[in-house]
Amino acid sequence: MQEEQETHISNHLDEIVAAVSITPRKKIQNKLPQTALFHPPREKLQLCEEKAKSYSSSHNYKQAIQELVRCVALTRICYGDSHWKLAEAYVNLAQGYLQLKGLSLQAKQHVEKAQEILTNSIEPPYNDNTDVFKCSVELFHTMGRALISLQKFKEASENLAKAERLTKELLQCGRIIKEEWIEIQAQLKLSWARLYQGQKKSKEALPYYQEALEYIESSKGEKSLECVPVLRELAGVEQALGFHNSCINHLLQAHLIVLNKYPSQEEAANSAHIVAQAAVASGRPEHHDAAEQYFQESMANLKDSGEMGRAKFLLIQDEFCHFLKITGQEERAFCILKESLEAKVETFGDFSPEVAETYRLLGGADLAQGNHSRAHKKLNKCLQIQTLLYGPQDKRTLATQQTVDVLSKAPDVGGKPRQAQKGKPAFCPAVPQHPAHGKARVNAAV
Template identity: 30%
Template sequence: MRASPIRIPTVSNDTEWDFCFHLSQQTKIPTYQQTEELYPTGGSEESEEDTKAKEKTIDCMSLPREKLVQSQKKTAQLIKEKMNTQANQELIRCVILSRITFGEEHWKCAQALASLAYGYLTLRGLPAQAKKHAESAKNTLLTWKGKTTSDKEKKEILDALVMLYYTLGVAWLLQNHGREAYFNLQKAERNMKELKELCKGGICPHGLQVSEKDLTVALGRASLAIHRLNLALAYFEKAVGNVIATKGDRTSDLVTLYEEMAQIEQLRRNHDQAIQYLQQAHSICISLFTEVSPQTAEASVLLAKAYTMSGEARHMDVAEIYFIKSISAYQTALGPEDCQTLMAIEDFYKWLIHNGKKECLMIQVLLYGSEHSKSRGTKNVLTLLQRVSNSSSRWRRKATPGRWDSVCKVIEA
């Protein structure tokens, strides 16, 4: 989290938004009520002037409605093009136009606020703003949900509530409040279940943005945050099942899930199962990204650490192999002076020291003498790795030219 104060973006320099704000101040009565209240249909016949005035008002108010539809389409396109900041600005415009068109107490305005909150979370990564707008929308949506008569309207409101509670849950999770996160995500799960029941045999709203997989993963992470390990694992297993059913068993979506499941199994001290999950993640990375990609390098580091955590002597040689593979892959993919390369080398150095490789040096000196190539090679590796460790503690990205090439050459030898 950044230390600077949170700032809600303003739109004071946008003439179109200025127009929307100006019009919203004039439109105190929601559009769907305004025409009838200004021009009552009962009692007496309308004059020609009254009819023309009524038509003029309707034409005037059709502009924000048309702009709202255009803005919603533009938002979808911007998200597709990964123009996140512009998409978030367009979501703000949707809220303004919804307020003008329907009135700020209407559920459609609250729906637009829920979408804006979700946008702040997923497009901008700003949980504080996301929570603010989600809370603003909550009471209105809950009130309308209780008195809806149309199934179509109820589906849209349930869809918005899923998005709202998911946003609140993940926002709390990002701020390290596990209990609040789990509480809100449970509400999202209940509303999604109700929505699926209502949609059975029918069509769900096209605006549904929170997938069952996203919600399941979030519930797994929230369960882990409150140390309910068995529940967390059950949610992740369900998420894996959803992904395999929709995308197959060789998709990159599974890599993160397997890595998080391995973390849970390590906490449960099931090290063999953790290694198995990480082997699956590593295998997918190789098939999708090749052996010398950053993704495969990261998977190799995690595998090396998993083997060391088992504490079994039979795993030590395998751990060393994966440490070296990770360093080699990082160096090829990112360069010898990249931060991730240096961190992998530092992890390897710490592992060498922890596992008595420096004792190893003394034995080689006794057996072969201090000038033997094996003794000198081991000593050079330890010296260089120690320098890397000391340097990366002070600065991660600076390095002496040529140093890392020599480290990797010694390791390969």
């Protein structure tokens, strides 16, 4: 854990150095027009702020962080070391580390620096400046979120309460309009929900998620993409509390929003997959049709996609087969598994966990049907792969070894090995002699 934190801090310092260091003239000229080099600091600051927003919205997180660091440096140049705008720049940087990279400790450190600056700057003429109080709201809220991630829940709740109280006072004094207050409330309620959820208090988290959703729908609209993560988190709480109908309905609502925003095949597949998983998790027969429908929809979106999509397709297909088994459709499940074996070898490699698991399930199916010879062949193939992957003493390998040993003593397995070769071949093909991509060394060992 300590090494991980040190690595994060090291990366964090590297980014700051890269962002504020003087870049060689040639490199600057490649990135910026010649005139941009001579912009006044305040114009450069505005440009950096715009670029940070642009990079953030396009998920270019490394570049966004670098621009936010530059904003801190330029703000100090423009306004000095004790101006509230420098505190605002630190809060923005903290939000960047928290939202874009999930680095809570670094976010907390930046907020503490902002707090120190803001404490010293709130004096005439700043005590009548609404922007200072808005910055304070963001400061307390960001600190609260960072502390939630660090699992310091008591301190987190204190900061969220401060942000909430200050926001209420700003509304009552007419410093902010109702619409702006609603947007702030949406994010604060969501943070409260996550605070309780982080403490495994789903019952307490539920009303905060519901309020957050209402505020977001009020300010952004019911079909806004901003509703999607809240709907999914709300559904997760409802599932934990056993409210499966509400859970599935909210996930369907999120799915429809995603489909209306022209998603990629992978995004549409992922959204449908989430609904299918929730329907299976309910364990209720009335949700079986929904589970199958959304499994099929998810796989249909991935079937003709590229290599990464093919891998995801096969993993979801395995989940679908498991669903078929638990709903009494074993024959259909194992038929799909048989057909998937060749594609899994091609996608994951001859000696992969996915191929081993498929051999194990197919061998178990043959064993259940009393076909000991075919079960032995498949489970023996599974054993070979598991031994290479996990070693002979792994519990998975030992369990398969035990079954293979028992089957080896069966009359129709040990007594007729040559006859089995002359007869009709078993379904499962032998492991191909040609190595899969990236697997040559493993195959050579076999």
